[in-house]
Amino acid sequence: MPRSSPYLIELTTPVRNELESRAQKYTPPCRDVIRAKAILLAAQGLPNDAIASRLDTPRQIVSK
Numbered sequence: 001m002p003r004s005s006p007y008l009i010e011l012t013t014p015v016r017n018e019l020e021s022r023a024q025k026y027t028p029p030c031r032d033v034i035r036a037k038a039i040l041l042a043a044q045g046l047p048n049d050a051i052a053s054r055l056d057t058p059r060q061i062v063s064k
Contacts, residue, residue: 009043016040038062 011019022036034055041051042062052059 009039011039011043016043034061 019036019040023033023040025033034057037055038051038057041054042048046054048059048062052062055062
């Protein structure tokens with residue numbers, strides 16, 4: 001059974017807009033794009049396993 005995060009991520013509108021902008025760019029380092037996408041998905045309440053699956057990255061990276 002996957003663990004659920006004890007943290008609730010609430011993003012302000014400017015922060016959400018910045019993350020969405022970064023998540024859609026192709027020129028920044030890949031890690032920045034993945035990090036932005038992971039934060040946006042976590043803010044939607046998805047568990048780390050689901051985020052890792054969607055981003056095709058290890059769960060350990062997402063949980064950091």
